[in-house]
Amino acid sequence: MSWFSRVRNNLPFGAKRDTPDNLWHKCKNCGEMVFSKEYEENEHICPHCGHHGRIGARARFDALFDEGLYDVLESPEVAEDPLKFRDSKKYTERLKTARANSEFADALTNAKGDIDGQRAVVGVQDFAFMGGSMGMAVGSAFLAGINAAIQAHAPYIIFTAAGGARMQEGILSLMQMPRATLAIDRLKSEGLPYIVVLTDPTTGGVTASYAMLGDIQIAEPGALIGFAGQRVIENTIREKLPEGFQRAEYLLDHGMIDMVVHRHQMRDTLSRLIGYMTANEAA
Incomplete structure (x- = not known):
């Protein structure tokens, strides 16, 4: 041991404090x-x-519903690994890891409660759960949310956040697109509002289906919204895309969505929209 090490080790340093x-x-x-x-x-x-950072279902529900009171709806059970898929890991292992870091069983969770005294069913996709990817569990949860809204005679509000379809479920994940579309038609045939809030990011098959079929299309500031990635599009059309392409504000300027709403104003905005869209029935 060198003289420097001996001197350093004998100095009366206090215990190191742990910092979170x-x-x-x-x-x-x-x-x-x-x-x-x-x-x-x-x-x-x-x-x-x-x-606007990404948040999960619990934070959304707490911020939206009156006094933070709501009932989380049970999601239907689906086949865990229908294709016995494996890449660098088994699909079942990826699901297990995702569930260990989440309060809920999959990427889409529904809850029922009141927004300013108005009954609503709200679905939230959590990007933290396997990129919010759309598989059979997400498709079935979406249908369950629509059914709950019809049963409660209430609007269905969906907060989307997804990287697209879940590749581990192949064609079965893509089949959730027409399933969701038919469910939305059934909701609208009942005269009930369907409101979409696009959050960062909403891409792929989710954008190509239920994310762009709302009676009202809202987005959070700066949210990435699109189907294919910007580099894929540029390489396909051999052109440079405009600044801010696929961001919420660009889509608003070009008529793709109805409004961009700050998260702090989201609850009040949804309350007003529910009131407007159900006014005739109430009268």
Whole structure:
């Protein structure tokens, strides 16, 4: 042992204090550091640049429903691994890992409650669960949400966030697109509103089906919304795409969606829309 090591080891340093790893949050947009508690209390929105971070079903429900009171609806059971799929890992292992980090069994969860005294059924896709990918569980949960809305004679509001269809389920995942479309037709035939809130990111087969079929299309600020990726499109058409292409504000300017709504105003906006769209029935 060198003289330096002996001297250093005999110095009266105090015990090192442990610092929580999650004390700070670094904004993915502006890079500023924010206290995690402050970030969560601000509904996962950066106080410096207004960037809307991704949130899960529980945070959405708590922010939307009156006094945070609601009933989480049970999702239908589906075949876990119908194709016995395996890449670098078994599909069942990926599901197990995703569920270990989630409160819910799959990417789409429904809840029923009141928004300013108006009954509503709300579905939320969680991107943290395998990229919010659309498989049989998501398709069945979507249908269950529609059925619950029809039974309660209430609007169905869906918050989308997905990387597309779940590749581990192959053609079975793609079949959820027509299933969802037919369910939406049934909801509309009952005269009930279908409201879509597009969050970051909403892409692939979800965009090609139920995410773009709303009576009202809302998006959160800065949300990435599209079917194929920007580089794929550029390589296909051999042209440079405009700045901000596939972002919520660009889609609003070009008539693809109806409004861009800040998360802090989302509850009030949905309350007004439900009131407008059910006014004749109430009268």
